[in-house]
Amino acid sequence: MNDDLKKRLSxxxxxxxQRNGTEPPFQNEYWNNKQExxxxxxxxxEPLFSSIDKYDSGCGWPSFTKPLGDDLIVEKADVSHFMIRTEVRSKKSDSHLGHVFNDGPPPTNLRYCINSASLNFIAKEKLVEEGYGxxxxxxK
Structure with a gap:
């Protein structure tokens, strides 16, 4: 599967x-995406986040107050880079997505800081066509 992913992904x-990397802030595909x-x-x-829960946190990565469902992600302790953080991984693919912090807006007070490189965006107008109707x- 690793070779297949290397061919399929940038x-x-x-x-x-796959390597728990981070893309540059403000230089990624979705940090400033305002589409629904x-x-x-x-x-x-697997559907993970909605534009309804996306907000501009000023960090340079897409930020969300919550995932579409708690059963879609896994949170793990991350003590790399001399910090203590909570890593967010996709439950289905076990892919590194980003991190979650407790400095977000109400009602959750959470900031899911997610790498654009771990996501595909499906515009509202394409949901049915792409199988996410x-x-x-x-x-609505």
Missing amino acids: PIQYEVT GIYVDIISG EYLELF
Whole structure:
């Protein structure tokens, strides 16, 4: 599977999802995306986050107050880089997504700081066409 992923993903997507890397802030695909839609795991296609829960945290990466469901992600302690953080991984593909911090806005006070390279964005207008029609209800 690793060779397949190396062929399928860009170098930064592979580095982020498979090697726990981080893309540069403010220089990634979705940090400033304002379109309505959902963000899915680039490996499995599993829906993870919604634009409804996205906000501008000023950190340079897409930030969300919550995932679409608590059963979609796994949180793990991360003590790398001389810090104590909580890593966020996709439950289905076990891909590194980013980190969650407790400095977000109400009501959750959480900031899911997620690498664009770990995500695909499905615009609201394409949800049915791309097989995610059940999420269209979120935007009504």
